[in-house]
Amino acid sequence: MEIDMAVLAGGVSTVIFAGSVMPMLIKAVRTRDLASYSLGNLLLSNTGNLIHCVYVYSLPAGPIWALHAFYVLSTGFMLAMYLRHTGLHGLRRSPRTVPDGTDSFAAAGRLPEFQP
Template identity: 60%
Template sequence: MAGSVPVVAGALSTAVFAASTMPMILKAIRTRDLSSYSGGNLILSNAGNLLYAVYVLSLPLGPAWALYGFNLSVSVTMLALWLRYRAALQVSAPGEGLPRPLQDVEATSTRILLEA
């Protein structure tokens, strides 16, 4: 019985972490606005995950593997999205208009100015 308490705690912590992280990922995918994310932080997160693999791979299969797998997939996904959307912002030509997130900011700014 005592051996199962850490496994249950690990499983619950994995579920809580996944539930708390999914809205962030879904919003980033939906809005394509990752301007609030630090590229340095995303790179360090991925580097840390690669180093952490040495430890996790030495453990028996269990909740730690699930949490690590989820954390790794989140950090890789967020870095890829950050790089992709950052490149899209830099590539858009002046005649093509603003990328979607900037259009929303511009429309909101204009609406606020007109209402004032």
């Protein structure tokens, strides 16, 4: 039985990459705290993954399919969790008080980007 080194490397790297994302997913499920995530990043990641599907699934079945399917599912899951637990509240930019008692927007000399 001959082992294709490229397929073996792809399988090993798929397991490593998926394993590196699992702690983030587990923490998001456990804590429901997704305030540190960026909605823009999650939207761009999901959009890029969906467009990349055209390329990946034109390739022969292999480890890249598994890795890409994992990325599509994990980024979609994180976006759903973000919208469910943070919603559009993540877009609100409330002033934060800085040590001198002024708010951070005034201290920076600018207005908040979004006011609901």
